[in-house]
Amino acid sequence: MKIILNNREEIIAPENISLDELIKIKNFTFKMLVTKVNGKLIKKDERKTTIIKKDDNIAIIHMISGG
Amino acid sequence: MNFYQIKKRLKYKSVGIAGCGGLGSNCALALARVGVGELIITDFDIIEESNLNRQYYFFNQIGEKKCFALKENIEKLNSNIKVIAFDKKLNPKSIIEIYSDCDVIVEAFDKAEMKQIIIETVLSEMPGKPIVSGLGMAGFGENNSIKTEKIGDLYICGDRKNETSDNLPPLAPRVGIVANMQANQVLEILLYDSK
Numbered sequence: 001m002k003i004i005l006n007n008r009e010e011i012i013a014p015e016n017i018s019l020d021e022l023i024k025i026k027n028f029t030f031k032m033l034v035t036k037v038n039g040k041l042i043k044k045d046e047r048k049t050t051i052i053k054k055d056d057n058i059a060i061i062h063m064i065s066g067g
Numbered sequence: 068m069n070f071y072q073i074k075k076r077l078k079y080k081s082v083g084i085a086g087c088g089g090l091g092s093n094c095a096l097a098l099a100r101v102g103v104g105e106l107i108i109t110d111f112d113i114i115e116e117s118n119l120n121r122q123y124y125f126f127n128q129i130g131e132k133k134c135f136a137l138k139e140n141i142e143k144l145n146s147n148i149k150v151i152a153f154d155k156k157l158n159p160k161s162i163i164e165i166y167s168d169c170d171v172i173v174e175a176f177d178k179a180e181m182k183q184i185i186i187e188t189v190l191s192e193m194p195g196k197p198i199v200s201g202l203g204m205a206g207f208g209e210n211n212s213i214k215t216e217k218i219g220d221l222y223i224c225g226d227r228k229n230e231t232s233d234n235l236p237p238l239a240p241r242v243g244i245v246a247n248m249q250a251n252q253v254l255e256i257l258l259y260d261s262k
Contacts, residue, residue: 006218007216007218030179030230031179032179032180032182032183033183034183034186034187034190034221036190036218036219039219041187041190041191043187043191059218059219061186061202061218061221061223062202062227062228063179063180063182063183063186063202064179064182064202064203064225064227064228064229064230065177065178065179065182065230065231066177066201066203066204066205066229066230066231066237066242067086067088067089067090067091067175067176067177067201067204067237067242
């Protein structure tokens, strides 16, 4: 299905997966992440229960130490 | 817009800067130079000699609180600016208390955990408030890997990959580039805001 991930259109094979699974499939490796689905912030404990649908707009942002 | 018009608009704007390290100190000074009317700065840390490789402090300020030393440095540069300094470790509650009235918030922490706390707090509890974050700036070189991306009200400046480590220290040039990109993004937000 087609989704928008980090401002880019992407096709992912599995349908109706959770945000948590998407993070694993796309290999986001940093420990600290901020995630949004369709503009709404999804906290860590909600990622397993948040299901990704066709055309969803998803942001997965690595938190990177340094400043 | 000429500089007089820019200054006139910025005079009535308030920018919150969370963290007074490499990002916060350099970003604050850039915003002070162009004349942002009010800066609200927060940090609980003390200046150490090792900070001077990138942070806007001086040798004689070692041992001072960063928030108060930064206020002093800003006021030396531009005494027309109102600087409100908090000696505090921020948490979701105090982020809301301190930064609710700002026009824009600059995330200027060093630790990933704190970056996550403020980004999540602003996005979930302060809808519509722009936040400008610095993500990825350790090391040197690779100028062209540093950029800005907008995701809703969140603006991200940085290379999005270089995390600080023993072999990838944060250094003045790249930290300064990102801090000034944050300041530049803040100006764009403030000056295009018709209010």
